[in-house]
Amino acid sequence: MLSTGLPQGAVPRLERPGPLRDRVYEALLELITTRALQPGQHLVESELAGHLGVSRQPVREALQRLNTEGWVDLRPAQGAFVHEPTEQEADQLLTVRTLLEAEAARLAAANATGAGIEALEELLAQGLQAVADDDVDAAVALNARFHAKIMELAGNAVLAELAAQVDRRVRWYYTPVARRRGQQSWIEHRDLITAIADGNEQEATRLMREHTEHTRNSYHARTRP
Known part of the structure; x- marks a missing residue:
C-alpha cells in the first residue's frame, strides 16, 4: 500500500491524450472530495505520479492548482497535504x-x-x-x-x-x-x-x-x- 493511503489499482491510470495536467487535477480532486485521500494526509508527488501512471510534473502542477483553490496545503520543507477544513x-x-x-x-x-x-x-x-x-x-x-x-x-x-x-x-x-x-x-x-x-x-x-x-x-x- 502506498503511503498516500490508496490501495494499488484503486485509481485507473490516466490515458495520455488530452490536457494531462487537467486530467491529473480532476483525478486528485475526485480522490479528495470522496475522501479516498483524507484531510491532513501527506501527498507524495512521486507516489501519486506512479499511481496515476504519469510523470511528476503534471502532479506538481495539479497540486499547485489545488493549493490555490484551497483543497491542498503546501507547507515549506514539508510538502503537500490535503487541506483540513475548519x-x-x-x-x-x-x-x-x-x-x-x-x-x-x-x-x-x-x-x-x-x-x-x-x-x-x-x-x-x-x-x-x-x-x-x-x-x-x-x-x-x-x-x-x-x-x-x-x-x-x-x-x-x-x-x-x-x-x-x-x-x-x-x-x-x-x-x-x-x-x-x-x-x-x-x-x-x-x-x-x-x-x-x-x-x-x-x-x-x-x-x-x-x-x-x-x-x-x-x-x-x-x-x-
Missing part, C-alpha cells in the same frame, strides 16, 4: 448551500414537469437501495445527483452555476456524515418530491431548508459519540 469553513459553506438549495426547491415546485418528478423518484429509489446496501459511495453520489436534478428543474442558469461552484465541497462535507444521515436523508428527499410535485413552493422551500440544516448539524456533530 468548523467555520464548513459552517459557512453549508450555510450558503442552504440558501441556494432552498431557492432551487421553490423554483422546482413552480416549474417541475412530470418527467422531472419521475427522475427524482428514480433517484430516490436508487438512494434508498444504496442505503440498504450500506454503499456509502453510491449514496453520496446519488445524493449529489438528486440535488443537482432539483437545481436543473429550478430552471435558473445563474443559480445552477453558483450551486456548481460549491457542489464538490458539499460532497466533501457530506461524505463523513452520509452513513449517520442514512435513510432519514432519503425520507426527507421523499417529502421534498411530494411538495415539488404538488407545486407547493412554500413547503418545498421549508423542507429543503430543514433538510440541508440537518446535514449541517450532522457534520458538526460527527465527532461526538
Whole structure:
C-alpha cells in the first residue's frame, strides 16, 4: 500500500491524450472530495505520479492548482497535504448551500414537469437501495445527483452555476456524515418530491431548508459519540 493511503489499482491510470495536467487535477480532486485521500494526509508527488501512471510534473502542477483553490496545503520543507477544513469553513459553506438549495426547491415546485418528478423518484429509489446496501459511495453520489436534478428543474442558469461552484465541497462535507444521515436523508428527499410535485413552493422551500440544516448539524456533530 502506498503511503498516500490508496490501495494499488484503486485509481485507473490516466490515458495520455488530452490536457494531462487537467486530467491529473480532476483525478486528485475526485480522490479528495470522496475522501479516498483524507484531510491532513501527506501527498507524495512521486507516489501519486506512479499511481496515476504519469510523470511528476503534471502532479506538481495539479497540486499547485489545488493549493490555490484551497483543497491542498503546501507547507515549506514539508510538502503537500490535503487541506483540513475548519468548523467555520464548513459552517459557512453549508450555510450558503442552504440558501441556494432552498431557492432551487421553490423554483422546482413552480416549474417541475412530470418527467422531472419521475427522475427524482428514480433517484430516490436508487438512494434508498444504496442505503440498504450500506454503499456509502453510491449514496453520496446519488445524493449529489438528486440535488443537482432539483437545481436543473429550478430552471435558473445563474443559480445552477453558483450551486456548481460549491457542489464538490458539499460532497466533501457530506461524505463523513452520509452513513449517520442514512435513510432519514432519503425520507426527507421523499417529502421534498411530494411538495415539488404538488407545486407547493412554500413547503418545498421549508423542507429543503430543514433538510440541508440537518446535514449541517450532522457534520458538526460527527465527532461526538
